[in-house]
Amino acid sequence: MPTITLPDGKTKSFDKPVTGLEVAQSIGAGLAKAALAIKVDGETKDLGFVIDHDVKVALITMPKPNQPASADALTLMRHSAAHVMAEAIQDVIGKEVQLAYGPPTDTGFFYDMYVPEGKKISSDHFDAINKRIAEIINENREFTRYEISATDGLSKLKSEGNKYKVDNAERAMGLPSSVYKGAKSAFSGTALPGGDSADTARKGGATLSFYATGAPNANWEDLCRGPHVPSTGRIGAAIVTSLASSYWHGDENSDRLIRVYGTAFPTQAELDEYLKQKEEASKRDHRVIGKHLRLFHIDEDVGQGLILWTPRGSIVRKELQNFISAELKKQGYTEVFTPHIGRLELYKTSGHFPYYKDSQFAPIVERQALAELSASGCTCAEMMNRVEGVSERLAKGINERTKAQTIAPDRIMADDKLVEGFMLKPMNCPHHAKIFGSSPHSYRDMPVRLAEFGTVYRWEQSGELNGLTRVRGFTQDDAHLFCTEDQVPAEIQGCLSLVKIIFNVLGMKDYRVRVGLRDPDSTKYTGSAESWDKAEAACIAAAESLGVTFSKEPGEAAFYGPKIDFVVKDVIGREWQLGTVQVDYQMGNRFDLSYIGPDNKAHRPVVIHRAPFGSMERFCGVLIEHFAGAFPTWLSPEQVRVLPISDKTLDYGRKVLAELQAVGVRATLDESNERIQAKVKVAADEKIPYMLIVGPRDAENNAVSVRARGVEKDLGAMPLEAFVKAIASEIESKNAVLGVKP
RNA sequence: GCCACCGUAGCUCAGUGGUAGAGCACUCCCUUGGUAAGGGAGAGGUCAAGGGUUCAAGUCCCUUUGGUGGCUCCA
Structure with missing residues (x-):
């Protein structure tokens, strides 16, 4: 005899189990007509879901005309639209296309699918697919859920020969995958997001659920935990929008899948509006404006991801730099200059090499060494091995070493033919650590704040490069604060106040803050638990004092300390990390840094890395979009x-x-x-x-x-x-x- | 790096196998006009690069290179 509680607190009792639809009907015919699904104790269920005990419910409905749809309604509709799109694609391209995974997203949905050899899907097919989607929506077929035992379900899927769905089912049943042999344990390293893929009907139950778009065994169907809108006609308008590749389980060693993106809205008008907005947004794109206003240039002869700042763009960048420099001066920073390269040894000490070697430019090897290697027929791969070898040897040497140099620089080692070299710096901290270490420090001088607009180089994958926002050479508005442990909270606070000043002056309000905390279950972190507790508390307190919402993200800390990141969206909705403040308990040890405390003994400084803009390139890119090129007078190239x-x-x-x-x-x-x-x-x-x-x-x-x-x-x-x-x-x-x- | 698409004048783009085009920008001439484009003329191209198919390639095929959207990665 279920009693249900509605969102307004009213209750309704039934003398027998009822479906979601019956609940809606009991309230009103209009509501029943508008209902898409029902939330039962916070979990979205089909309208056909049977309620047999006391629960809290809320109906998810189609929006009224001229009202925006709720997030729940959009998610539901888009998940259902993913099914419709998948059916349309199989109709247009062929049944051989195997479906893997198709969830809703913030702005639509996608479906990952395997397109076999000999079949192809391209944007040329979009018209045909969209036409078929419209037909299926128009047919208004019911989404029919049915459950069969897990064993039967699994053998059904196996007989259909789709290993991805078999994998999904096994995953849902808590079984080890019989088909996926990858290193990663789950999609994108997390549990499957709610949406597509299988799930047991009830927790711990032993059934698999399928959804037919129409009648089971007669119409198209898919292994899916649901829920779905009642019928395809409830999806107002849906289209396929773009193609991309993806990997099964996000694992690059696994099968390559095609990710087909689409979006859906309650009405065609809303879909049209969305497309129009996207087009408008693309006019604000910093790459478009940058070209039009002649702010920067990227030249393929110079290299991918390397920015040439034209005179006009240079003014914007320089004004920003002057602005921040003035603020730094007020806060007691001192400015330093350091070179763009450093010996490999340095980056082994800092831990950047060879651990991050894939994301760095290849080392610069001294001319003589290169000639000898070349003469001896050494391949590039061999050379890299030797370059890495010398670093590892040096690493060992450094831990136990005194000040004495054990390996002569810039030459081939006679004993094992290892090669010395230089690296384009991927970070400024090693150089700054060396400056700090170059003179003795008293606790009275602390904190030491070394600031530099330091240019760093990173080997970003070519497919990731993007205008000013993702580049291979960029200038950080970097600083390292060498402080005592007690000074950490005040210094973090100082860093954030700087960020706040900058964002306020520029009128940037649309950003989010992430506080990266350590994963309580991991032991990968350096530094004492006590220090971490204090630093994390300081980060959280500082974030709170900003007065904007922020998220605490356990497990997102760097191994060397907690951090605060500032993230903004670009015009097409992509998120970019800008400023960052990171506490580091590790660098002092790695570089054997110390200051003399009041006890007349040497102590390790804690280092805070901070860059309020992140990089001048990315920040300017975001700023161009923020202002749509219409800079405030003080920043304008031409006032x-x-x-x-x-x-x-x-x-x-x-x-x-x-x-x-x-x-x-x-x-x-x-x-x-x-x-x-x-x-x-x-x-x-x-x-x-x-x-x-x-x-x-x-x-x-x-x-x-x-x-x-x-x-x-x-x-x-x-x-x-x-x-x-x-x-x-x-x-x-x-x-x-x-x-x-x- | 991977998948899809794209690369034609400085910029935005037409050009589906048969003599490379338009608008804007640029140079010159006319016009001297009070708040979102006055008129005319001229110059400007190895159609991203290389190879192939063809009597004939901007157009079809292959390779390379660069870009776009995603994926993966992101100190």
Whole structure:
């Protein structure tokens, strides 16, 4: 005799078990019609789910017209749409396509599938697939769930010959996979997300559930734990959007699958709106704007992922750098400069080599050594082995070593033919550690804060490179704070206040904060449990003080300490990590760093790595999108453009230009013999904050007619002197004194 | 690195086997016009590179290279 509790607290009792649909009907016919599924004690179930005991329920419904769909409704609909798309693909491409895994995502859904040799799916098929999807939706077939015993289910799947579904079923039943032999234990290292794939009907139960899109054994069906919308017609509009490759279980040594992306919305209008928004967003793409506004250039002759900053882009970058430098000065940082390379030995000490060798540029080997290796017929692979060998030897030497150098640099070792070399630095910390270590320190001098806009190089996989946001050479606004353990909380706090200042000034509000904590079950971490507790507490407290929401992520700490990361989304929804603050208990040991404490004994400093922008490249990329290229005046490559009405006021224009330049305003003069309308249009396209239109009237009064970017009406004429004063104050304060808008 | 798609003038893009095109930008000329493109002329190309098929290739095939979207990775 179930009694159900509704979200508003009201209860309803039934004298026999009821389905979700019956619950909805008991409340109202309209609700029953709109219902897609039912949440039973927080878990989403089909409307056909039978409730036989007391539970809390909530119905998931189609949104009312002109109302946004709930996240639950979208997820449900998209999961169902994944089935429809899979059926359509098998209809269009062939039944030989084997389905693996098809969950909903934030913006749609995907289905991973194996496309056998001889079959192909490409965007040329999209029209046919979309047409078939529309047909299936139009047929309004019911999603029919049925359960069979796990043993029967498994043999059914085996007879169908789809090893991926067999694997899913075995996984759901808690059995070891009979088909997947990969190293990783689960998809993407975590449990299967709710959505597709199999699940037992009840926890610990012994059945597998299938969903037929229509009638079992007559229509298309799929092993799936559900839930689904009642019928295909409840999916408003769905399309396939793109293709990508993926790996079975995310394991690159395993089968390569095709991931087909799609999305679905309750109505065609919403789908159209979504597509339109995507198109609009792509206009804000920093790669598009960067080209249009001539901010940076990537040249294939220079190399992939290597940024050439053009004069205009360099101004933006330099202004940001000046801004942060000024803040650093206020906070007691000292600036250092270090070279772009260092000996391999250094990176063995720091632990960057060879552990991370796959993500670094190949070592630079000294000329003589290279010649001898080449003469002896040494292959590249052999050379790499020797390069690594010397590092390992040095590592051993370093742990027990005194200050004495045990291996001569830059030459082939006579005994075992090992090679010395240099590496393009992947990080700045080793150099900074060496600076700290180069002179004695008292606890009275601590913390020592070494800052550098340090350029580092990393061998990112070619497919990962992306405009300014993922590159192979980038400049970190890096600093290392060498402090006593007691100073850690205050220093973390200081780092975050810096990030806060920067984000506030730039008006960046749309970011999330991750606090990476240690995995309580792991022993991979260095440093005492007590230190970790304190540092983690300090990170959490600092994050709280930011006043934005943040997530605690156990297991996401680096092995050497906890960290705080700032993550922002780009225009197409991809997340990029920007700033980071990381506590490090390891570096002091690795580099044998010390300071003299009040007890007159040597102590290890704790090191805090921090980079509030992350990298100048990525930050500028994100910033371009944030402003859509319309930088605030202080950041704009060109702050003012003087537009003479005609050649007759060209001389006055020159005078205005000279006065602006005299006070350091970045201004230009449009000397073209276009009409004023054309000059205004061009300046507007280039997102120039201020246009000064100067004609005979202005020249007579020593005035300028001001037009501010983003302001409908022009600001009218004002004395030149007044404008110069106002814009200087706008630049100085970084506030829109004159009212420029993005 | 992997999968799919793409690479034509400085930029945005047409061009489905038969003599390389448009708009914008650029140069010159006319126009001297008060707030989102006045008019005309000119110049600009090894159609990403290399190989192949064909009487004939920007177009079809292969390789390389670069880009885009994902996957994987991310100190």
